[in-house]
Structures are given as structure tokens and as C-alpha cells.
Amino acid sequence: MKADIRVALAGNPNTGKSTLFNVLTGLNQKIGNFPGVTVDKKVGYTKLPDGRIAEIVDLPGTYSLYPKSQDESIVFSVLADRANALSPDLVIVILDASNLKRNLLLYSQVADLKIPVIIALNMMDLANKSGIVIDVDLFAKTLGVQVVPIAARKQEGIDELKTAITYANKIALQEDSIDVRSIAPQLIDSISRELNIDNPYFALQLAHQHETLKFLTTEQSARIEELEKEHSFHTQKAQGSETIARYSAINELLYDTVKVPDTAQDETLSNKIDKVLTHKVFGFIIFFAILMFMFQAIFSWAAYPMELIDTAFVWIQNTLHKTLPAGPLVNLLADGIVAGLSGVMVFIPQIAILFAFISILEDTGYMSRVTFMMDKLMRKVGLNGKSVVPLIGGFACAVPSIMSTRTIENWKDRMITIMVTPLVTCSARLPVYTLLIALVVPNKNIWWVFNMQGLALTGMYVFSLVSAVVVAWVFKLILKSRERGYFIMELPVYRMPRWNNVAYSMYERSKSFVVQAGKVIIAVSIILWVMASYGPGDRFEKIDAKYKQPQYTQNISADQLSRDIATEKLENSYAGVLGHVIEPAIRPLGFDWKIGIALITSFAAREVFVGTMATIYSVNGSVDDIQSVQEKMHQAKNTQTGQPVFTFAVAFSLMMFYAFAMQCASTVAVVFRETKSWKWPAIQFAYMTVLAYVVSFVVYQLLR
Known part of the structure; x- marks a missing residue:
């Protein structure tokens, strides 16, 4: 599909960026890779009020333009390199209206690259509920950009955002966030002259990231390195100075435009829930109980639809044999293809239920709590706290889970995670387990609540996690590395799951499983x-x-x-x-x-x-x-x-x-x-x- 304008979505993790992408593009989206790397690229299309088609590119979530992983490095490469095939005409920076201070750091960096920007002030419903009052007009006037209040989960403000895209100025009008040149004036001037750059913040970013930027030639990167030594440039010190300056400007902006009631400072409902769900004892008991409920449901809820599918395939085989003339082709069709397919199709209900539960746990914010709880245990076996995300994701499929290890900065932690993730019970093992368990484990309840087959399946899932942890510990002793791993993760607030998203996830993942x-x-x-x-x-x-x-x-x-x-x-x-x-x-x-x-x-x-x-x-x-x-x-x-x-x-x-x-x-x-x-x-x-x-x-x- 040919687009008239390309729009990039940028934002911190957990700001609703992916939700907004799905709302804007609907089913009109595709997933590939960014050029030259294995990072997922989500691209979709939306129709604007004036009839034009906008291509929407969902950039990886990042807290700043200084990357700590391969995913995050993509953001600056796409935004800064005007020769990049995905270079946007416009950037929508998604901000969490209930947590503006942290979100505005990324916005201020993107704005200083002088790319036209629109701010989507997301989660306005939560901000209003908390009593946070934002003077949107003054906020927009101070920054010099369009600011559109939205609630992506409720699809509120989406038409206004599309209108803002339609009439967005192709020339960046936003004010400078800080005096960038004052951070390293001589170096910025030298790089600007050498590379013919008219944007001081772009020049400063080249000083920080030139070793990893593929759009620079070897000679250009080497010359920037020489200039850094000539002007005694220290990248960490410069980043520190920049961050302090940006937060100083952010504080002034928020003081004038945002009013937070005293009650908003009190303990939030999410924090109260976390005291129970992330408790060092009760948290694990609750998590185990949720797993047991999941696998009980996989057996009990799926029984009737599985029986219908089973009966349907037996009927198809019978019909083929009775209506078609006997011979090798009929036998191949009935006893080969149809019989083989029935062995997988019959498990669609169980696969769908598994993915529904995973989607609900992710959507509510509980999955993030699980990774937080498991962090301490992971460190004892030589893994990074971020390793929990691929391991938990392994319940669905090892392939995307292994791809998600790119967010792990430490080489040893990443390699161990890649090596043990396939041990976690994925959805492809589910048909094997449920079939064999149904053959030898009685379909009886104990204590009137727990189905023995469900308990056996729960045991296989828990066993897989324990196995992955034990094997990780062995790899910890074998692989050598001097790097230190660390775990930084934001816990999103608890929310009700979006049932249409859960249904879409069930459909898409089940279809993908069956097709593949x-x-x-x-x-x-x-x-x-x-x-x-x-x-x-x-x-x-x-x-x-x-x-x-x-x-x-x-x-x-x-x-x-x-x-x-x-x-x-x-x-x-x-x-x-x-x-x-x-x-x-x-x-x-x-x-x-x-x-x-x-x-x-x-x-x-x-x-x-x-x-x-x-x-x-x-x-x-x-x-x-x-x-x-x-x-x-x-x-x-x-x-x-x-x-x-x-x-x-x-x-x-x-x-x-x-x-x-x-x-x-x-x-x-x-x-x-x-x-x-x-x-x-x-x-x-x-x-x-x-x-x-x-x-x-x-x-x-x-x-x-």
C-alpha cells in the first residue's frame, strides 16, 4: 500500500504506544525486521480525514535516545538518518499523562532533533481519575507543538489525533528544550563543520553514538573519534549534564501546566495490590494458584469443543471412505492428510485458552509483576532479571521469546537465556502433554476442586521452569564474562484487560499455530x-x-x-x-x-x-x-x-x-x-x- 505520509510512534515502555498503533491501524498491519538487524518492525496504515493514507511505524519502546539495547538503538537510527527508508515525516511521541516527568525526557530529545512532532497525551482517563489537572493549551503553547489528549484503550481522542496528523506542519516548530551547544561547544562546532550539520543536538548524538551508527562511513566515525580526543570529550559526563538540564526544564514546564492534588501523592491502588501480589511469600503462592487455575481450565473448558472437533474429523474420514471410490488417493486423503490434521486441529480450544490467559495476564499488568518477583531468583542462577520475560513468554512460543532477549545488554545473561528458553513448555508441547495425560491420568477430582489431569499438566509446566533454572545455573559455571547485568523495569498500573484485544490475540495466535x-x-x-x-x-x-x-x-x-x-x-x-x-x-x-x-x-x-x-x-x-x-x-x-x-x-x-x-x-x-x-x-x-x-x-x- 502506497502511503502519502510516514508517521513514527515513539514513547517509553508502558505508555500505551502499541495500543495506539493497534487502534490506528486495526488489522491493516504487518511485521517484518528493521533493515540490517533482527529487531521486529511493525508497520501499519490508517486513513486520514482528508483521504490520504498514513503509514504508521511503531518504534521500539525506549526511555531515552541513549540506547542500552539493540532495540533501543533502532529509535535514534530511524529518527536521525534522513536517508533511512523508514525516516518519518512526523513523530508522534506518546506520553503517559499520569507520569509526565519521566516521559518528557524522551520527548525533549526527539524535539531537539528538529523533526516535526505531535504529542499524544495518553491515559487521560487515568490522570483525570487521579485528580491530575493538565492545562493542555498552555502545555502545547510552551512546547510549541500540537498536544492531543487521548485514551487509546477506550479509543477516545483518536479522531482528533488523525486530524492533527492531517494538518501537521512539515517544518519543526517546537522550541529548543535546552541549550545543547553549552554541553560541549567546541566539539559540537567541529563536528557540525566537518559533517556539514546544522543541528547541534544531532552533532552531540553523533559524538555519543558514532561507533554504532551504520549511516556513518568508517572515515566519518574515525574523524569524530579524533575530535572527541582533541576536545577531551567524556560521553558519560556529557550525558549527565544533558539529563540534569532537561529535567530542570521539565520541572519548570510541569510547575506551570500540571496540578497534582495532594491525594495523588498517597499510596495508589496499584501499590496496595502489589503489597499482596508481589509479597515474597504470598506472591509466589498466588502465582502458582493462577497457573493451576489456567491448566485446570485448559482441560475442563476445552473438553466439549475438543469433542466436537474430534467427532467432526471422524465423520469426515468416514464420509470420504464411503462416498469416494476406494483406492490409494482416497486412503491418502482420509488416513494420511485428514487423520494427520485432526491430531492438531482438535487441540485448537486448548491453545486458544492458553493464549487467552497469557493475553489477560499481560494486559492487566500482572505479567510484569511476575518478572519482578522472579528477578532475585534469576540472579542466583546467573541470569538477568530481564531473562524472566523470555522465559515466561516461552509458555507461548520459544521463537519470539528468544528474539526478545535483545533487550538483555549483558552477553552472558543473554546467551544463557537463549540456551534455556526452549526448555520452557511452549504451546507446541501442549497437544502432546494433554493427549498422553488423558491416556494415563484418571479424569477425577481430588478435594472436589483439583482435576488430576490438570494437576499433571501444571506439574509439567512447573517442571519445565525448574529445569530451565537448573540448566541456567550450570551454564553460569561454564560461560565466562566480566560484564555485570542489571534489571530496570517499570511496573505498569493495574488495568482491566481489553477483551477485544484478548479475543484478537486468541484468534491470531491460534491461527498462526494452526497455519505453521x-x-x-x-x-x-x-x-x-x-x-x-x-x-x-x-x-x-x-x-x-x-x-x-x-x-x-x-x-x-x-x-x-x-x-x-x-x-x-x-x-x-x-x-x-x-x-x-x-x-x-x-x-x-x-x-x-x-x-x-x-x-x-x-x-x-x-x-x-x-x-x-x-x-x-x-x-x-x-x-x-x-x-x-x-x-x-x-x-x-x-x-x-x-x-x-x-x-x-x-x-x-x-x-x-x-x-x-x-x-x-x-x-x-x-x-x-x-x-x-x-x-x-x-x-x-x-x-x-x-x-x-x-x-x-x-x-x-x-x-x-
Whole structure:
């Protein structure tokens, strides 16, 4: 879509910047990467009152233009480099109306770059509720910019903001926030002359950041370095002087334009709630209780819709077999593709419920409290407090969680976080866990409240977090670094979740899960069906000839004969041969050759396990008796012992294997992209696979 004007959104974390972006752009947005880096770039489009189209770029949240992470460094690069493909015509700086003093630091820096600016005074509803009175007209007049009061969550003031964008002046009219030149007059003058710059604050920022700015040539960066030495420039001292000057100007502005009642200084409701939810004892108990409630809900709430989806796929398979002429293509469609897809589609309700809870916890502000509580524990195992964000995010998916480690400045902390994040139970493991738990754990309540299956699932999630922490401690002893990590995080006020946002999150993430998994599962299901339906040489012909002999046809019923033929053909198929090859290696874990095939296919993606089981048991089953994958696995018998294949010991051994093994090609790819080396994904794959085998072996031997 071609845009007439490009608008960048800038602001501190937790000011509602992303909410405003979503309100302005709706579904008309896309996510990519900023050029040359792996930082997420969110771009969307909105229609202005005069009919023009505005491209909205959501810049990473930052407290100032002095970056402390890769994400934050993007902000200055985009704003300052006029040759950048994303260079904006206009910047909207989002300020939290209830916390202006902190927010105005970033605004004053952006304004001094002399880019046209509009201020979106967000969360006006909360400021009004707290009794904070802002003289918006005087505020705008003093700064020399348009100021638009909004409440993005309630979609108030959005039309006024679009009107302000429409009539924004393309020439920066804002007043200088401070006398920038006085901070380092000789150096600023020298850089301005050498690089032909007419903005003193731009020149000062080049002095601070020239080593990391890609739009400067090597010669220009080297020359700035020479000028710094010539004028005895100390970057930290200059930053300190600038910050003091800016806050002095901010204090004067707020004194004239903002009236805060005495009652606003009292303890806020959020602080009162935090005394309970972040308590050093009760906080962890409450967090654990919330986790238990989540996983109880995942089992109980999803039961009915899962049953409907299950029944629908069984009906589809039956219908295909009855209405279409028998043959390999129909078998491929019904027993390969449809059966494989049913194994994942049936878990959509559970995936949606998981993402709904995660979205609610993030939206209310509680997730930030969890990271705050876990900070002290993280430090003891060698992690940064910021590591908690990727670890908690790992409940949904390891890929974006690993990408979010860019906010961790310390190299060692970041590497350890990347290495252990895949251990946290992600949504792809959920279908595997719920299927196996449903097979071996009774669906009973204890103490009339706790469902045993929900408790088992809770245990797997808690176990994954504990495992990640223990492995992080081991990496702390192995990896060496002299850098010191630190944790700075603002706790947002508690808010009611935006239910439309929760619904959108459920839809988007569930769709993404199904689309990404579906592509792999269809491909794997087709390959598996072919491998399970055909065998090497003349094995299948010999089996047919064997069972045509009188001792079989006269003494065995037609149904039993059909099942025996299908079972023997499956064992002699290409898939059966492959399974039998690896069976000796996995037999000590309690796995047979069919599970072995699922282990191999699910190295592409964990959720493929369920689709593989569905395909294998469909090929092995009768066309006249099509069942759900859970029923098939429940009835599966060991041909040698006659006992069920999926015993308590086998199921938990298998869950432990999936808890530790690196079975996700996307995660391997993103680790390579983030570390820019195959060394780290190779180490990660090796240690996780070994750990999976050892733990699975121990669990099976103890439980059998």
C-alpha cells in the first residue's frame, strides 16, 4: 500500500504506544525486521480525514535516545538518518499523562532533533481519575507543538489525533528544550563543520553514538573519534549534564501546566495490590494458584469443543471412505492428510485458552509483576532479571521469546537465556502433554476442586521452569564474562484487560499455530502415509500370499484377518523398517518402533507427534472402524506382551523426552539468526537431546 505520509510512534515502555498503533491501524498491519538487524518492525496504515493514507511505524519502546539495547538503538537510527527508508515525516511521541516527568525526557530529545512532532497525551482517563489537572493549551503553547489528549484503550481522542496528523506542519516548530551547544561547544562546532550539520543536538548524538551508527562511513566515525580526543570529550559526563538540564526544564514546564492534588501523592491502588501480589511469600503462592487455575481450565473448558472437533474429523474420514471410490488417493486423503490434521486441529480450544490467559495476564499488568518477583531468583542462577520475560513468554512460543532477549545488554545473561528458553513448555508441547495425560491420568477430582489431569499438566509446566533454572545455573559455571547485568523495569498500573484485544490475540495466535503446524503436518502426513502404505521389495505380496493360506482364512474371522494383515504390512513398510532400525536405541526408554517414527518426524516440530500417531494408527486400522487418535492410542497393544503400549511409565517417559528434546526447526533457525553462528544452536541441540534421553530413561526405569 502506497502511503502519502510516514508517521513514527515513539514513547517509553508502558505508555500505551502499541495500543495506539493497534487502534490506528486495526488489522491493516504487518511485521517484518528493521533493515540490517533482527529487531521486529511493525508497520501499519490508517486513513486520514482528508483521504490520504498514513503509514504508521511503531518504534521500539525506549526511555531515552541513549540506547542500552539493540532495540533501543533502532529509535535514534530511524529518527536521525534522513536517508533511512523508514525516516518519518512526523513523530508522534506518546506520553503517559499520569507520569509526565519521566516521559518528557524522551520527548525533549526527539524535539531537539528538529523533526516535526505531535504529542499524544495518553491515559487521560487515568490522570483525570487521579485528580491530575493538565492545562493542555498552555502545555502545547510552551512546547510549541500540537498536544492531543487521548485514551487509546477506550479509543477516545483518536479522531482528533488523525486530524492533527492531517494538518501537521512539515517544518519543526517546537522550541529548543535546552541549550545543547553549552554541553560541549567546541566539539559540537567541529563536528557540525566537518559533517556539514546544522543541528547541534544531532552533532552531540553523533559524538555519543558514532561507533554504532551504520549511516556513518568508517572515515566519518574515525574523524569524530579524533575530535572527541582533541576536545577531551567524556560521553558519560556529557550525558549527565544533558539529563540534569532537561529535567530542570521539565520541572519548570510541569510547575506551570500540571496540578497534582495532594491525594495523588498517597499510596495508589496499584501499590496496595502489589503489597499482596508481589509479597515474597504470598506472591509466589498466588502465582502458582493462577497457573493451576489456567491448566485446570485448559482441560475442563476445552473438553466439549475438543469433542466436537474430534467427532467432526471422524465423520469426515468416514464420509470420504464411503462416498469416494476406494483406492490409494482416497486412503491418502482420509488416513494420511485428514487423520494427520485432526491430531492438531482438535487441540485448537486448548491453545486458544492458553493464549487467552497469557493475553489477560499481560494486559492487566500482572505479567510484569511476575518478572519482578522472579528477578532475585534469576540472579542466583546467573541470569538477568530481564531473562524472566523470555522465559515466561516461552509458555507461548520459544521463537519470539528468544528474539526478545535483545533487550538483555549483558552477553552472558543473554546467551544463557537463549540456551534455556526452549526448555520452557511452549504451546507446541501442549497437544502432546494433554493427549498422553488423558491416556494415563484418571479424569477425577481430588478435594472436589483439583482435576488430576490438570494437576499433571501444571506439574509439567512447573517442571519445565525448574529445569530451565537448573540448566541456567550450570551454564553460569561454564560461560565466562566480566560484564555485570542489571534489571530496570517499570511496573505498569493495574488495568482491566481489553477483551477485544484478548479475543484478537486468541484468534491470531491460534491461527498462526494452526497455519505453521498445518504446513508441516500435511507434508509429514503425506510422506508418512506413503512410507507406511508401501514397503521394500515384494514384502507386501508375500504377506498377502501368507494370509490366503487355509490355516488363516478358515480359522480367523474376516475382521481379525484384516487387522493382522494391516499390522504385518505396517511393520514391513518403509516406516516400519525405519522404526525397527532405531528401536534398539529407544527401547530402554519404553518406546516401540511406532513411537520411534513419531520421534523422528517431530524433530521438525513437536506437535507433529500427534499427527504422526494419528496417521500411523489410521493406516493400521480398519476402514469400517475409524476412531479418534486418543481412542486408537488407548487401544494399542504390545504385540509381544499383549499389554497396552501407552502405560503410565511409557507416557511419562515420552513426556519427559518432549520436555527436553530440541524438536523445533524454527527455534534452531532463530537461535542461529540471533547468535550469528551455528555453534550455539549445535550446542543447544546436542545438550537438549542428551538430556532428553537420560531423563526419559531414568523416569521409565523408575516407573515401570
